[in-house]
Amino acid sequence: MTEAPWYNKGLFSSLNLRQKTLLTIGLTGLVLFVIFICGWLIDANLPTDFAMKMQAPSFSHPFGTDWMGRDMFIRTIKGLSLSIVIGIGASIISSFIATILAFVASVNKWFDEFVSWLIDLFASIPHILLIMMISIALGKGAFGVIMAVAFSHWVNLTRVLRAEVLQINTSEYVALSNRLGRSKLWIAKEHILPLVLSQIFVGTLLVFPHAIMHEASVTFLGFGLSPHEPAIGIILSESMSYLAMGAWWLAFFPGLALLIVVLLFDIIGDNLKRLLDPGEANN
Amino acid sequence: MIKINSKKLAKFLGLKAVRLLILLIVIAAISFIMIQLSPIDPVRAYLGQRIVSQEQLAIMGEYWGTNLSLGERVMGWLSTLASGSMGFSLIYRVPVTEVIVQKFTASLTLMVSSWIISGIFGFLLGVLAGAKEGTWIDKVIKTYCYILQSSPTFWIGLVLLMVFSVYLGWFPIGLSVPIGQLSDTVTFWQWLHRLILPAFTLSIVGIASLTMYTRDKLISVKKSDYFLFAQARGESFWGIIKNHGIRNILIPAITIQFMSFNELFGGTILVEQVFAYPGIGQATVAAGLRSDVPLLLGIVIISTIFVFAGNLIADIIYQYVDPRLRGEDDD
Amino acid sequence: MGKLLEVNNLSISFTQYVQGLNRHDLKVISDLSLDIGESEIVAVLGSSGSGKSLLAHTILGILPYNAHVTGDVKFNGEILDQEKKEKIRGKEICLIPQSVNFLDPLMKVSQQAVGECKDDNERKEKKIRQREVFAKYGLDESVDDLYPFELSGGMARKVLLSTALLNDPDLLIADEPTPGLDSKSVEETIQDIRKLKDQGKGVLLITHEIDVALKTADRIAIFYSGYVIEINKVENFLNSDNLLHPYTKALVDALPHNGFKLTEGVQPLEEVSGCPYYENCPISSDKCANNKPELIEHDGAMIRCFNFNKAVSEEVVDEVVSEEVVDEVVSEGPVEESVSEEIAEEVNGEEANDGA
Secondary structure (H helix, E strand, O other): OOOOHHHOOOHHHOHHHHHHHHHHHHHHHHHHHHHHHHHHHOOOOOOOOHHHOOOOOOOOOOOOEOOOOOEHHHHHHHHHHHHHHHHHHHHHHHHHHHHHHHHHHOOOHHHHHHHHHHHHHHHOOOHHHHHHHHHHHOOOHHHHHHHHHHHHOOHHHHHHHHHHHHHHHOOHHHHHHHHOOOOHHHHHHHHHHHHHHHHHHHHHHHHHHHHHHHHHHHHHHOOOOOOOOOOHHHHHHHHHHHHOOOOOHHHHHHHHHHHHHHHHHHHHHHHHHHHHOHHHHOO | OOOOOHHHHHHHHHHHHHHHHHHHHHHHHHHHHHHHHOOOOHHHHHHOOOOOOHHHHHHHHHHHOOOOOHHHHHHHHHHHHHOOOOOEOOOOOOEHHHHHHHHHHHHHHHHHHHHHHHHHHHHHHHHHHHHOOOOHHHHHHHHHHHHHHOOOHHHHHHHHHHHHHHHOOOOOOOOOOOOOOOHHHOOHHHHHHHHHHHHHHHHHHHHHHHHHHHHHHHHHHHOOHHHHHHHHOOOOHHHHHHHHHHHHHHHHHHHHHHOOHHHHHHHHHHHHHHHOOOOHHHHHHHHHHOOOHHHHHHHHHHHHHHHHHHHHHHHHHHHHOOHHHHHHHHO | OOEEEEEEEEEEEEEEEEOOOEEEEEEEEEEEEEEEEOOOEEEEEOOOOOOOHHHHHHHHOOOOOOEEEEEEEEEOOEEOOHHHHHHHEOOOEEEEOOOHHHOOOOOOHHHHHHOOOOOHHHHHHHHHHHHHHHHHOOOOHHHHOOOHHHOOHHHHHHHHHHHHHOOOOOEEEEEOOOOOOOHHHHHHHHHHHHHHHHOOOEEEEEEOOHHHHHHHOOEEEEEEOOEEEEEEEHHHHHOHHHOOOHHHHHHHHHHHHHOOOOOOOOOOOOOOOOOOOHHHOOOOOHHHHHOOOOOEEEOOEEEOOOOOOHHHHOOHHHHHHHHHHHHHHHHHOOOOHHHHHHHHHHHHHHHHHHHO
16 A cells, blocks of 8 residues: 555666675675685695694684694585585576476476476475485485485476466467467477576575585485595584594584585575565565 | 364365375385486395305395396385385394384484474564564574574584583483493483483474564564554554464464474484484484385385375364365365 | 544655665655544545555554654544553544454454453453444344354444444544445445444544545545545535535536546655645646645635635636636536525625625
């Protein structure tokens, strides 16, 4: 009642909030990029120095050192960088699956039923268990984990896209194209895909945090990356053996760093969503 | 208060049972195929480190069906399942059903207690945040939920373990049963002592989503016409929250809590691993790591039934407790 | 006659963040003054969605937090602050809401009518009272246990009315009590509200339906673009000549021909520097463009217009013109001859007096 139509002019006429949002996205993205690049530049074979093993955090080793005297800060950065790569891989594949399935669902009623059933099916096995199973089936390792995470995270995005595609399909211009004898594939490519592209993009980003977290979880359980990889899950799983000795820094900092990366991705995803969906920003 | 149309309920449950059956068959088949396609060799897994001759290997292969086609093996597995057996666990050397019953019971205490704790506190925090929308209390609760939703369950477990067990020494570091003691001689207090920390971990992680849900629901109730009218009628703020707010959000919140069995089970696997709690989660990890295929498949089936049961209860509550939906049934 | 409710220079605006982080004040009600006596029904008539319900919300103190209110509300001569509003709402001032949506969908109607109670004794007393009032409006005991969604339209209206009357208030605020009802129920509602007047209660009727306002109220306040532009006795609405504001005249003139559409013509949404009706006004002058007219008293009515009595205050030439206009209106108008003649005489008389 108090909301006049002019109230909802969208975000692109509102430079202030837009700039602020873009700035947030830019800065967060930059932090993640720096972590990624740093991790990339670090040699996987970190120097071991048994004289310096199990050091508590200090000025020269902010995150402490492990049982081989390796610097935990460097290991953590390397691990995060790996997490980001796996997160990117898994999210892209999973949104690819989601997009395909959403379009398959739009073909006819039977396909739609089938996709809904598939969604129900995947939602009915506990997530972690599903990831474990897929990872085992694919022989674990980076490939196994990426596929496992990808194949268990398409469900939500598919739901969103399916509804969106369904809505666009009932629109006037799609009906017109149908009458003009355009093929379904042409309509999907020319009309629907451009409209859902932003959703796919945001959806991909929103899968990110989950992908990273689940990768760390299965790796921690021993079904993901191999113990030779410098992954956060491995670091945390290793730390379990030293907890009783009071080496708290082995678990605390790497986990916290992971938490921060997940939060940063969350922030990017949320801000981007607001940028592309101004209706929500008005609240 | 609850009038249930028995005919309608029977039809509803019947349909659900059919759905569950189909779901189980498909999941059993798919997970079996996945394991069959994996690099795990059942014969090797069975033999472990033992060395046997080539002939014995061939006999073993025949026993495990490695010489059959994939289709035949799937059918064989499904018919074994249909006969009510899930096979023999390779690591525990007892029937899978037995392992699952024992481990699942242990985990159930953990899951149920943390489910109830997170349900109660999640709901209360959500009501508090929603009622006090925009104040610092709301902001604290929101931030807490936001951070928890982004943190890996097992890391929270590790941190709590470090603080309460290692640093403060209030709780044991691992093992549900003290070393050197048989599990049936454990006293209730010893058992409880070891349950608290894992249950606490599992609940603080579970709180986040319920709190956010409850908060959003209460805020939308606060914007409703009936909330406004109750205010106009001179009812007190907390009175309205109690009489109208909670009345309208309790059922959706309970429904959501029942639908969270999926995350609950996943969380249990991680938490049990961190706290060395001998339940279904540890059994799952052991089965996976040591290629105990029958046990792993059994757990997949049981966990599917568990998740399905949660969703089913949520459905029933949704359909039969809300008078608006109940009314439609009576016609 | 003592004034039950007085609203003086009430303005309500909302602070909103639009276009990024720009603050914007959206003025919904501007400089509204109104009074209601005992045994009197005053209607506030304005197009739907124009924010007139917020008047009711202000009196009851249930505005959202981002609302900014100036002006004051007096009840029985006492200024109502938020604390006082909270104390008397639901007791001395009650709201009759517009639809069944204002009832908790998950609570039985009798329970809601009884409302919050301190203890069991109070609950018992209120329960008895609730049964009495419900019975008075023909709601039998089976209705007590119904949920709001189970009520028919007419029943719902009676439940809402009984609920409001449970605490025997002095002032009732009926917020759009008629939309969505069939004509029989509308008629009943009008009768029910008129009966409240006979019981000595004051009623503030907020509506967008002019016929409901005409049939129910003693006085009608015309709400235009956030301003009350005229308050006049209901008798004067029989003929547009008795009305003062050009908008009100147009409104009444349009009545029998086109059915009634208040939303016609564009009411400015943004704050304007001059008279809100300036753009559409047939008698506007330069002054109207940049100056806001005040709500002033004129012959027992209230009017917000610089030029309503232009013919009187200005020169003779103008008077002739205005008479021509009046003649035209009268000849086109559907109003009965006798009445219009009478009124024409009255108007002329007044003009003569004023001019003298």
